[in-house]
Amino acid sequence: MLRLVLVTWWLQLKIRSRSAFDGLLGLLWPLFFATTVFLMYRASGAEGSALLSAAVGASVMGIWSATSTTASFTLQQERRQGTLELLVAAPTPFPLLIFPVTLSMATVGAYSMVATLLWGRFVFGIEIAVANPVAFVLSTLVTVVGIGMLGFLLAISTVRYRSAWAIGAALEIPVWLICGFLIPLDLLPAWVRPIAWLLAPTWGMSAIRDAAEGRGVLVDLLACLALAIAYGLLGMLVSRYMLNSARRRATLALS
Amino acid sequence: MPRMIAAADERVGGTRVAVIEVKDLTRTFRSSKGLFRRKAREVEAVRGIDFSVERGELFGLLGPNGAGKTTTIKMLITLLLPTTGRASVLGYDVVAQPREVRRRVGYVFGGDRGLYDRLSGLDNLRYFAELYAVPPREQRTRIHELLELVGLTGREKERVEGYSRGMRQRLHIARGLLHRPEVLFLDEPSIGIDPVGARELRATVKALVEHGTTVLLTTHYMFEADELCDRIAVIAGGEIVSSGTPDDLKQRVSSGPVVEVEVYGVLGGVVDRVQALVGVRSVVVEERGQAQVLLVHVEPGAEVTQSVMSCLEDARVGRVVTREPTLEDAYIELVGTP
Amino acid sequence: MSSLRIFLIGGLTSYRALFTWLTPWILIPSFILGPIFQILFFAYVGRTAGVGSDSFFLIGNAVLYASIPCLFAMGNTIGGERQQGTLPLLLASPAHRIPLFLGRALPVIVNGFGVSAVALVVGALLLQVPLPPASLAPLALVVAVATFSCTGLGLVTAALALRVRETAVLANVVFGILMIFAGVNVPLDTLPSWMGSIAAWLPLTHGIAAAREVAAGASLSSIRTGLFVEAGLGALYIGIGLAMLAWFEREARRRATLETI
Numbered sequence: 146m147l148r149l150v151l152v153t154w155w156l157q158l159k160i161r162s163r164s165a166f167d168g169l170l171g172l173l174w175p176l177f178f179a180t181t182v183f184l185m186y187r188a189s190g191a192e193g194s195a196l197l198s199a200a201v202g203a204s205v206m207g208i209w210s211a212t213s214t215t216a217s218f219t220l221q222q223e224r225r226q227g228t229l230e231l232l233v234a235a236p237t238p239f240p241l242l243i244f245p246v247t248l249s250m251a252t253v254g255a256y257s258m259v260a261t262l263l264w265g266r267f268v269f270g271i272e273i274a275v276a277n278p279v280a281f282v283l284s285t286l287v288t289v290v291g292i293g294m295l296g297f298l299l300a301i302s303t304v305r306y307r308s309a310w311a312i313g314a315a316l317e318i319p320v321w322l323i324c325g326f327l328i329p330l331d332l333l334p335a336w337v338r339p340i341a342w343l344l345a346p347t348w349g350m351s352a353i354r355d356a357a358e359g360r361g362v363l364v365d366l367l368a369c370l371a372l373a374i375a376y377g378l379l380g381m382l383v384s385r386y387m388l389n390s391a392r393r394r395a396t397l398a399l400s
Numbered sequence: 401m402p403r404m405i406a407a408a409d410e411r412v413g414g415t416r417v418a419v420i421e422v423k424d425l426t427r428t429f430r431s432s433k434g435l436f437r438r439k440a441r442e443v444e445a446v447r448g449i450d451f452s453v454e455r456g457e458l459f460g461l462l463g464p465n466g467a468g469k470t471t472t473i474k475m476l477i478t479l480l481l482p483t484t485g486r487a488s489v490l491g492y493d494v495v496a497q498p499r500e501v502r503r504r505v506g507y508v509f510g511g512d513r514g515l516y517d518r519l520s521g522l523d524n525l526r527y528f529a530e531l532y533a534v535p536p537r538e539q540r541t542r543i544h545e546l547l548e549l550v551g552l553t554g555r556e557k558e559r560v561e562g563y564s565r566g567m568r569q570r571l572h573i574a575r576g577l578l579h580r581p582e583v584l585f586l587d588e589p590s591i592g593i594d595p596v597g598a599r600e601l602r603a604t605v606k607a608l609v610e611h612g613t614t615v616l617l618t619t620h621y622m623f624e625a626d627e628l629c630d631r632i633a634v635i636a637g638g639e640i641v642s643s644g645t646p647d648d649l650k651q652r653v654s655s656g657p658v659v660e661v662e663v664y665g666v667l668g669g670v671v672d673r674v675q676a677l678v679g680v681r682s683v684v685v686e687e688r689g690q691a692q693v694l695l696v697h698v699e700p701g702a703e704v705t706q707s708v709m710s711c712l713e714d715a716r717v718g719r720v721v722t723r724e725p726t727l728e729d730a731y732i733e734l735v736g737t738p
Numbered sequence: 739m740s741s742l743r744i745f746l747i748g749g750l751t752s753y754r755a756l757f758t759w760l761t762p763w764i765l766i767p768s769f770i771l772g773p774i775f776q777i778l779f780f781a782y783v784g785r786t787a788g789v790g791s792d793s794f795f796l797i798g799n800a801v802l803y804a805s806i807p808c809l810f811a812m813g814n815t816i817g818g819e820r821q822q823g824t825l826p827l828l829l830a831s832p833a834h835r836i837p838l839f840l841g842r843a844l845p846v847i848v849n850g851f852g853v854s855a856v857a858l859v860v861g862a863l864l865l866q867v868p869l870p871p872a873s874l875a876p877l878a879l880v881v882a883v884a885t886f887s888c889t890g891l892g893l894v895t896a897a898l899a900l901r902v903r904e905t906a907v908l909a910n911v912v913f914g915i916l917m918i919f920a921g922v923n924v925p926l927d928t929l930p931s932w933m934g935s936i937a938a939w940l941p942l943t944h945g946i947a948a949a950r951e952v953a954a955g956a957s958l959s960s961i962r963t964g965l966f967v968e969a970g971l972g973a974l975y976i977g978i979g980l981a982m983l984a985w986f987e988r989e990a991r992r993r994a995t996l997e998t999i
Contacts, residue, residue, distance in 0.1 A: 152530045156516075156523055163518040165904045170911075177914030181923050182783060188928040189789035199787070227513025231575075234477050235531040236503040242531065308763040315767030318775040328782045392481045395429055 149237065150245045157249035167215055171253045172260055175207030179261045182327060183269045194358065197272065200265040201357050202326040205350050207257025208292050209320050212250045216296035217313025219246055220304040233388060240301070240384045244377070247296035251289045258285065276359030284356045287366050287373075288349025294373040295345055298380040304387055305396055325350050345372040419583055419614045420453035420476065425485035426638075427471050445471040447638035448485065453616055453631075458609045460629035461618040464735055468638040469618035473587050476616070477507050489583060503533070506581035508572045510591035517561035521552060521571050524560060525578065532579040546574040550604065566597035573604065584608065586617045590624060602628055626727040636735040649730045656681065656700035658725050659708060662691050662718030673711045679704045684732055691718060695729065769849075773803035773857035774864070780923050781865055790925070792865045797953055798922035800857040801881060801946045805888040805916055807849035809909040812842070812892035843889045843976075850885035851878075869953060876952045880965065884945030887968045890975025891916075891941050897982035921946055941975065944968040 161167040182203045186196055220243070223229040232242050265271040275281045299316075303309030322328065323337050324347040330338055341347045352365035390396065427446040446468040453459040461469050474480040476487055478498035486493065492500040516524050522543065529539045547553045550570035560568065569589065576584060586605065590598040605628060609615055619625055625632050626646045633643035642649055666685060674694065675683045679702025684695045694712075698704050705722065777799045784790040855878070862869050869877070895912050899905040917923070919933060920942040926934055937943045948964040 148536060149530050152526065156519060156527050159523065160516060160518045165907045170907050174910060174914065177917055180918055181780075184918070184924040184929070185780075185783060185789050186787050188924055189787045191787060195787075225513075226516070227509075227511070228516065230479055231507070231514055231528070232531070234479055234502055234507055235528075236499050236533060237531050306763070308761055311764040311767040315771045315775070318772070318779050322775060322779045322782065328779075328786050332782060332786060389481075392479060395480055 146241065149241065150248075153242060153245035154249050154252070157246050158252055161215075161249055161253050167211075167250075167253065171211040171215075171250075172207075172257050175203075175210045175254075175257050176261060176264060178206060178321075179203035179264065180268075183265060183271070187269065193272075197274065197357065198354060199327055200262065200271045200273065201354055202350065203265070204258040204261035205288065205346075205353060206321050206326055207261055208251055208254030208289060209324075209346055210317050211254030211257060212247060212292050212296035213299065213313050213317045213320065214310070215250045215313075216247050216300040217303045217316075218310040219250075220300055221307060221309065233391075238381075239388060240297070240377070240381045243300055243384070244293065244297045244380075247300055248290070248293035250296055251293035254292070255285065255289050275357045277356045277362075280356035280362045281353060284349065284352035284362050284366060287369050288346065288353060291345030291349045291369045291373040294376040294380070298376045298383070301380045301384045301387065305391070320344065320346055323347075343372070345369050345376065348372065418452040419455045419457075420451075420459075420487075420489050420616060422449060422451050422472075422476070422487045423485055425449050425472070425475060425487055426483045427468075427475060427480060428483045445638055446475070446482075449633075449635065449638075449640045451633050451640060451643060453614060455614050456609065456612055457630045458605070458615045458617065458628055460625040460632040461616065461635055462620065462622065462625045462632050462731065463618075463635035464620055467635045467735075469620075469635055470587055472635070473507075473585050473616070473618055476501075477505055477585055478502060503579070504582050506576035506579070506584040507587070508576035508584065508589055509587040510569065510572075510589045510593075512565060512568060512592075514572060515560045515568060515575075518559060520557050520559055521547075521563070521567075522556040524571065525556075525574060528575045529578050534579050542578060542580075543574075546577055549577075550574045551600070566593050569593055569597070569601065573601070577608075581613070583614045583616065586615060588618055588620070590619070590621065598624075622726075622728045622731050634731060634734050641734045642730075646727055649734075650725050650727055652730070656698040656702065656725070657722050658729055659694075659696040659698060659705055660719070660721045660723065661694040661696065661708060661712065662688075662720070663694055663712060664691050664716040664718065666692050666694065667715060670711055670715065674708055677704055677707050677711070678702070680708075682733060686732075695732070697725070697729065697733065769803075769806070769853045770856055770860075772806075773800060773853060774860055776803070777857060777861040778864065784923075790923070793867045793953060794925075794950065795923060796858065796861045796865060796867050797949050798946055800854050800861055801884050801942060801949055802913075802917060802920070802922045803857055804850035804854040804881060804885040805891070805913060805942065807846050807853060808885065808888040808892035809895055809912055810892075810906075811846040811849060812889065812896040843893070846892065847882070847885050847889055850888060851882050854881045854885065870955060873952050873955065876958045876961075877949055879958070880945055880949045880952060880961070883965050883968050883972070884942055884949070887941035887945060887972030887975070890972040890977075890979060893979030894975050894982065897979050897986060900983070900986055916940060916942055919943070939971070941968065941971055944971070 161171070179200075182199060186199050191199070220229060223232065233239060235242070262273050266273050299313060303312065306312075323330075323333060323341045324344055325341065326346075330341055330347075333341075348365045348369035352362040352369065355362045355365060425446055426444065426448050429443045429445055431441050431443065449468075449472065451459075461472065463469050471480065475482050476489055476494060478494050478501050481495060486495075488494065489501045490504055492504075494501055516527065519527065525543045525546070526539065529543060534542060544553070547556050550573050552567060552570055552574065555563075555567065560571065563571065573589070576586075589605075590601055593601065602624065605615060605617070617625075617628065629646065631643065631645050632649060633640045634649065635641070642652065644652065671683050671685060671694070674680060674696060679699050681697040681699055683697070686693045686695055694708075696704065696708055705720065709717070709720070777796055780795040780799055781792045784792070784795050858869070858877070858881075861867070891912065895908055896905075899908050902908060919929075919937045920940050921929075921937060922942075926937060926943070926947070929937070944964040945968045948961040948968070951961050951964075952958070
């Protein structure tokens with residue numbers, strides 16, 4: 146089973162990287178926003194830890210971007226390609242096939258994260274000093290998994306809706322807004338916080354930041370993983386319902 | 401036309417091995433139009449069909465577009481749930497045990513879609529090999545074996561987006577065979593393929609059947625069904641209108657010759673007059689370019705050419721040919737002129 | 739007179755035909771929620787970094803979003819015509835090309851204006867940014883001019899997209915460039931001078947600056963120059979875009995590639 150996930154993830158990564166939209170733009174788009182943020186911070190004369198915190202936060206934006214825009218679109222794409230029915234007709238459970246797809250998107254996002262950090266270092270001269278590199282990398286991996294899982298839930302839930310890509314695209318900035326990437330949660334209205342706590346990226350981001358600044362990451366990572374598992378289970382239920390409904394009512398171009 | 405229940409019960413060495421069993425299968429589609437006044441429209445794509453396929457058989461489902469062939473196949477490979485009725489593949493019910501079915505069947509459809517364009521042919525096969533749980537150790541040899549079988553060796557590292565339609569079709573077949581399915585479903589596999597490619601395809605299918613794979617093929621090409629299939633069921637309007645071996649069908653419809661009369665402009669009433677002649681079984685008019693052709697199915701032993709010609713006195717007549725009935729004649733008669 | 743007819747009719751039919759997929763499910767997330775979230779995002783980042791004001795980010799991003807329909811609609815219109823195979827017919831038609839293409843621009847301008855206006859109003863309410871009632875009419879004018887100017891850029895992008903095959907990527911990249919250079923979220927005087935020079939030649943730069951002044955209470959006459967420059971830039975880009983289209987078309991005819999581009 147692990148082998149299936151890995152092979153599928155790897156081949157999907159190949160597919161993403163060969164498309165200008167998924168690959169190139171996946172790298173560039175968050176970079177535009179990160180640059181804007183860097184310029185803003187430079188204009189404010191910020192230095193040191195505040196700047197580093199912003200740089201790290203801006204870099205993680207890319208992981209979410211790469212996932213949210215593509216996840217809500219990918220199953221429609223498979224449908225148009227004629228491969229969706231082949232995936233459903235396979236003996237392997239459908240959710241197990243889709244998770245590696247969204248995971249590959251989050252991986253492209255991880256490349257974007259590295260690119261943003263390098264950009265910050267070489268173009269804006271931001272000192273990227275990570276206090277705990279091992280924890281940093283680990284937190285990044287867990288965040289990628291968490292976001293991949295959230296993307297999986299998104300993909301499965303929107304599989305029937307042809308215009309779901311618009312919703313996925315519209316979800317890009319809200320997550321940046323409330324998951325603590327650049328804006329501390331206590332600056333947001335109180336009612337937003339519970340929503341943020343239910344989103345894996347919030348905990349992943351917190352862990353990454355803690356690792357960069359030398360604090361403990363365990364609680365955050367556990368929360369992120371727990372949420373990822375919850376998304377996975379929810380996604381499996383939704384998937385079973387969707388597929389049964391599709392087989393019964395001949396939606397999804399399975400007919 | 402009364403529904404004909406498939407009677408093929410060839411007993412092989414005393415035991416009958418039915419690999420696909422379909423009983424009273426129906427499938428209705430509901431579509432609703434309009435945003436505010438949702439009018440539901442029900443379309444009965446498959447209206448109660450029965451047939452069975454034996455192990456090692458090449459079974460053909462022959463019918464015009466929209467007859468329900470694809471719908472039937474999709475029900476058998478568990479992509480669609482039947483509205484009523486039952487179907488089982490290799491003893492597993494398609495509704496209750498879909499995973500068991502999926503593990504043992506292969507599905508190949510014609511056309512350009514169904515492959516990952518941005519991956520190479522090899523990567524596509526690797527991907528599907530994983531999906532279909534081909535044991536990792538076996539994957540490499542199996543993939544190369546199949547590439548050889550379909551004649552794509554040497555082109556497998558290229559991206560599929562550069563493949564021709566024929567190459568895609570061949571890759572499709574390789575994909576369908578990765579997990580050594582016991583039953584292979586081929587949905588209109590030679591659509592859009594050039595004649596040479598189609599011939600190779602048919603040869604490959606025949607070889608597969610010789611090696612023990614059971615194949616269910618849907619097609620609207622009569623000669624293909626005639627050439628390949630051990631047994632055929634003719635499906636039209638969601639119902640099986642006839643089934644049996646190709647020879648059976650040719651016999652059943654008409655065992656007498658067919659008189660083909662080329663006419664320029666068939667006047668009204670002529671067809672009825674010819675139909676009414678003694679010895680004429682049926683008359684069908686076919687358009688062939690500038691002219692129309694009267695296909696007169698004659699009772700065996702009857703001599704009607706003179707009487708037919710006298711009915712056509714007023715019209716301009718071209719060639720007149722008398723020939724043996726083909727499957728095409730049977731098909732047209734069973735299905736009705738398109 | 740016939741030019742005007744081509745202008746109006748050609749524009750509307752083409753727009754409607756290519757936007758039949760524009761359902762509320764796409765319209766609301768892309769044109770209403772998108773800009774509002776971006777406004778909120780930058781406003782809060784500004785608060786965190788201690789730079790700018792809510793009003794600054796509100797106006798910058800609201801006007802920026804006028805460019806989305808301009809970039810994507812123009813790209814889609816031309817790209818769509820190419821995909822449907824109607825582009826050669828379009829370019830080959832004897833109808834005067836300028837009203838033809840401008841006709842396609844009119845619905846886009848209206849669209850862009852609408853997006854900005856809604857974003858401004860809703861954003862102002864959410865962030866509690868006071869917009870003096872006297873400034874509303876001048877603001878509307880500024881936004882309209884800025885949108886017009888963006889259409890020109892949209893046309894250039896669309897022409898470029900005929901050559902490069904990736905329309906969406908190009909449009910997104912241009913949007914990103916505008917966001918960075920046009921003083922949307924960063925005051926122009928804090929940018930290095932080379933960036934400022936580029937910004938001066940981009941649409942939206944002058945429009946956004948003018949809009950901010952108007953919101954702060956400036957009169958229409960004081961921002962007159964900025965408006966003229968903005969409008970002038972728009973006309974310039976339209977000219978460049980049409981010239982590019984004509985050039986590509988001539989080249990394509992020479993190499994018979996219009997069908998395959």
